[in-house]
Amino acid sequence: DSHIQYERVGADVTMKCGSMDWDAAVTWTANGTDIDESHLNGSYLILKNVDLSQSGQYSCYEGSSWHLKYQTYLRVGTPPKEPVLMCRSNNYPKGFYCSWHLPTPTYIPNSFNISVIHGTKDMVCEKDAIPKNRCHIRYIQLFSTVKYKVTLTVTNALGKNFTTLTFDEFAIVKPDPPESVVAKPVPNNPRRLEVSWQNPSSWPDPESFPLKFFLRYRPLILDQWQHVELSDGTSHTITDAYAGKEYIIQVAAKDNDIGTWSDWSVAVHATPWTEEPKHLTTEAQITETTSASTSSFMAPPTTKICDKGAVVGSGAVAVCWTAGLVVAAYSVLFI
């Protein structure tokens, strides 16, 4: 017969060869490889101070007939440590979710059980399909002063552990970061950048539960951030940018009345508008001269590879440069 056997790391393990007598002649294999007789005590297999690498299939065969007499799958692991539990409402006032993980792996299967109590009422935490270490709860009541108590128990074949969180309805409200952050220069304004963003799509009712925002920005060459808090609207114009310097910009969100700030949004980069050098602003007219002795400057044609314009999304940097940006005067002497 074959079964699974769970043992703790560091334990001493004795395996019997099924119903065989102690003094029977047997051969043990581990994952198909014969085990040296030094590990045997009669027909018993002795594994001392087992480690993770000793997990595997152990089989015992009768000495002469090589009949399989016993088989087991040894899983070496550890009992669970106290799990890490987090609960958050990113879709207030619909509900909240709790997610968890173990601080260190156990190397054997674990099962998790979560209970949520509000006052005296048990609430159902519906498990999410993905990720599997998460469940969500719909609020039945709003504006309650009664705390929620969430207990997560993790169990495996070698032991169990648990953790408990107690919190107020308001305390766990934390929106997702703003989305679609866009930053663009303002034409003819060398110190301005126009920033816009959208409410996180997970926030169900921004009209009734408006968000406020925190914007931070700095030139790439400096470490110090500037901050602006905005109580309404989803756009802002930065008016004190350093001319010509590339900026990094992020936005965070918070319910207007309760909870905590979201994480920062994905960073966007933008550079304020700068005036083009005059002799390169248009496609230069190349004039030919047939003069015998002239020094002539021939401006190369200008080609913009891309427009200085909006930069969207995940930290990408749009660099706009003009082909033929050599501003050197050639003196050509024709004789």
Added chain:
Amino acid sequence: MAAADSPSTALRRRDLCSRGIRLAGKMRADVADLLDAYVEQQGLDASASVAAVEGVPLAAVERWDEQTGTQRLLENLAAYRAFRALLAQMLEEQREQLGEADAGLGRALAAVLLQVSAFAYHLEELLRLESRGIPGEEGDGPPPPPRLSLFEQKLRGLGVLRELAQWAVRSVRDLRQLAKPSPATGAAPGLAESP
């Protein structure tokens, strides 16, 4: 089917709701400060659980999003009238027990009491705008509480202020719902309802 609001009524409602939201927001901030001061000066544990106090209106509500505008206004009004009486009792107890020792706390309590009264009046204005009758106040307030020990009084006060803080948040949300125009009639949702 109820008639659509006149533009002036809709404007007035929006104006009253906006002002009410600001009032409730200010009240909430002051109640939060008062709560901190109360906990400290009364020697209480801020995280202490307090059982529901008799006569204190609970802000907790089920199916909040399904409430009509009238329900919101009436529940808010009943709550703030109750808080007006409860805070007046707390102020009286404060003065009896502590005299001048906690004059600052007494002043903060009085300031919040004033805001609660003003907000109750504001809610009455909104109800008048909707041509809803203002419910009369029951008697002269809540019945006198049973004689409580000093510690029980402090815990009751903690319960009152905590619940008031929740109400201040709820009121902001309620007024925002009220301020939303209804797409069909132009009236606030839930207010343009059949009798």
